[in-house]
Amino acid sequence: MAGHGEAQPMTSGRCGPLTGVAEVPGDKSISHRALILGAMAVGETRITGLLEGQDVLDTGKAMQAFGATVERSGPGEWSVRGVGVGGFREPADVIDCGNSGTGARLIMGSMATTPITATYTGDASLRKRPMGRVTDPLALFGARAFGRAGGRLPMTVVGAADPVPVRYALPVASAQVKSAVLLAGLNTPGETVVIEREPTRDHSEQMLRGFGAELVVETGPEGHVITLVGRPELRPQTVAVPRDPSSAAFPVCAALIVEGSDIRVPGVSQNLTRNGLFLTLVEMGALIDFENPREEGGEPVADLRVRFSPGMKGIEVPPERAPSMIDEYPILAVVAAFAEGRMVMRGVKELRVKESDRIDAMARGLEACGVRVDEDADTLIVHGMGPGGVPGGAVAKTHLDHRIAMSFLVAGMASRAEIGVDDGSPIMTSFPIFEGLMNGLGARVRRG
Template identity: 55%
Template structure:
C-alpha cells in the first residue's frame, strides 16, 4: 500500500535581478489541516476561507470525507464542512492515503484512536520511512491498538477503543504528538493532561477554543507548559479565515534578503509567536525586515511583512528557538550561506526525521553549491563569506518540498544556476511557488541547467 510517486520534473533557478512587488502566500498548512479536522467534528456547517489547497491538505480533506464529513469548495473558493459531531465519525470504506503529509498522518492517527473501528493508513515512499512511534506510544497507552511495521512505520492500522484519559509528559516538544493526543482526548471521558518541555506551536489549542472548547494552558516554572483538556465537549461550527503560511512566506523573505536591491511586501501572514522564530533570527542577522498592520484573526496573530535586500551577518541561533522555526531551518541555512561569518545552528535532531533527513540533505546540496559548512549530529555550522556562493549544483530533493524550495531560493542569488531534481514535490505545501516568485522577478527554467 503506497501512494504513487510522480515522474521527476527538474527545475532550475538562475541569478535574478532585485525582487519587487506585493503578494500573498498560500494559506497556513497547519491551520488548514486543523480547520478540516475540527470542522468535521463540529455538528453543523463550518466555512473556511483561504484554505491551503496543496496536496497535503487535500489529503486531509479526502480523509475527512472518507470518515463521514461532507467537505467541498464552492464556486467562490470558500470551503464548506458539514461536520458529524464529536464521536460520530464513520468507518472508511478504504485505506486513508496520506501521500507525503506527516502532519495529516499523525493528527488523524490520534483522531481515529477513539473511534469504534479499524482505520488503515498508507502514504508515499517518503512517508513510509518516517517513524510514527512517538504518536503510537501515547495513544496505545490511552487504549487504542496499532499494528504497523517496525518503529511504527506506515502502512499501519489503528483500531479504536473507548479510551482512558492520560497524564503524559512529552519527551521532546512536538506539536504533532501533542495534537494527536488532544484529538484522541476529545471523545475520551475525563481530563487529559499533557506537559511539553518547551512550548511548541499551539494552533490546535487556539482552534479548539475558536470552536468553543475549553482548553487550559499553564506555563510552569521550569519553562515547560501544561495543557488540560476535558473530553466529550461539543464543538460549535464556526467561520475560519486561514492566514498566509509563515513557513511559505519564509522562502520569499529570505529570497528578498539575499538579493541586493530587493523590496517586497507579503500580506496577511500568520505571526503566531510560536511560529515566528525565523523572522526574529533574520532580524538578529541584520535583515531589513519590518512587521506591519498587526491584528488578530480567528485567534491567530496576523500581519504584513516588508523586507529589503541587504547584508547579513553570522550569529549563533539559540537552540531553544528551534520549536518555533523547525520547518524554516532549511531556508535559514540558505540565508546563512550569504552572511558574513559563522552561523551556528544546533538542537535540530528533529530535522533528521522529517520528510527527509534535512540536515544531511541540505549539507550535501550546499557543499555541492560551494558553501563551506560543518555538519553536526544536531545541526549545521555554516561559514559564510558575505558574497554569493558559486552555485552550479544539481540537488536531490529526497521527495521533500522544503528542500526543493530552499535550493531554488539559493539559485536565485548564486553565481551559477542551481537545479533541483524534482519541482513537483513543492505542490504539497506551496502550489504556484515558481510562478509567484516569477511575478516578483525571479528567474527559473524547467529542466536541468545547461
C-alpha cells in the first residue's frame, strides 16, 4: 500500500493502437458509502461490483472495528451485517485509513454523533491532508477532535454524547464534507441541513434514500438545500456498484491520444454529478459514443466506444464544472498536452489539497516532458503540442498520488520518448488492475 512499503518505479512507452474491451473496476465513491451505510443499517446488506482497491478495503476494516461484520463471498461480492444507527462500538485499535481522504472523512462523520472515541491515521500522503474542513462542522454537533497542527492526522475524534442538529453551509464544494455532515446527522435528533452553493456528486443522497432515510433536496436562492431527518432505522439493501468513471478516464483518455485506437468501456456511470470529464472531452472534439444507456443499481450508466481523436482542440473548461470532474483534471491535462491550442482549467484550487498538490505535480511533470504549462492558485493552463507532439523522456514525481502516477503512464503511451514515474505503488489504492488492463489493450507499461 502506498506509503507503507518500498517505492515501485514504473515506465510507459509509445505503443501501437489500443484495442479491445476495458472492464474497469467498481465506483470507489459508491463502494465506500455502501460499506458505511451497510454497517449503519440493521440486517445484511449485499454488495456486488465493490471496488477491491486498498482504499475501500481499509473502509471495510474500519466498519469491522466499529462492530459490523464485513465478509467477502467472491470477486467484488461482499456482505455487511450492520449494527444500526448509533450502534457503533468503540474500536480497540487505531483506524488506519491508508491513502483515502474519502474514507477518513466519511468514517469520522459516521461515528461523530455516537459517544465513542476513535483515533485515525493514514499513510504519508493522507497525514498531510487537512481534516479541519470535516472536524469543524462535526464540532457543531458536539464532537471533539484532537490532531496534529493544521488539523492533520493522526487525530482522535470523541463522538458527541448528546448531539444537536446543525444547519451548515459548505464553504467549499466538497462531496466528502457534505457526506460527513449527513452521516453525522443520521444519529442526531431533528433535522440536519446542508447547503451547497455548487452541486457536488450526489451518491450519498441517493444511497441514503435507498437505505430508508428521510431526505429532501430543494433548490433555492442559497443553492442546494439538503434536509435529513435524524434517527431513522436504515434498511439493508442489495447494492450493485456501477463502474467508476474516474477509473474509466484512464483507458478512455489513452485511446483518445494513441494513434489508431478503438476500445469499448462498458457500464460506466453517467451520473450528472460525475460526468464532467466526458462532456469536456466531447467539447474538445473527442470521438466518444455513449451506447446502450440504462440504469444499474439506481445509477445511469452507458457503454463507451472511444477512438483515436487527432482533431481535439484545447478549450476553456467552465469553472462551475469542476465539482463534477475534480479527480479527472490530471488526466485531462495529459489529453490537453496532445491536443492543439491552449487548455484552460479554472476553479480548480481544490486540487491543491488532494492526495498531493495536483496542480503543482502535473505542472512540474508536464514541464519535465517538454510541455509548456502556466498555473496560479486556482488555475492550470496547458499549451497543447498536438498528436504525438509531446517529447516525454522524463520521470515524473507522483508524491504518493495514484492519479498522478496513472496520468503520466498514460502520457507515455503516446509521447515520443518513454515516461516514467518514481512510484507507481499508490495505484493499488484505487485501480489495482490498471497495469494488466492497459497492457491487455496493447499498452507497454512495465515495472522498474
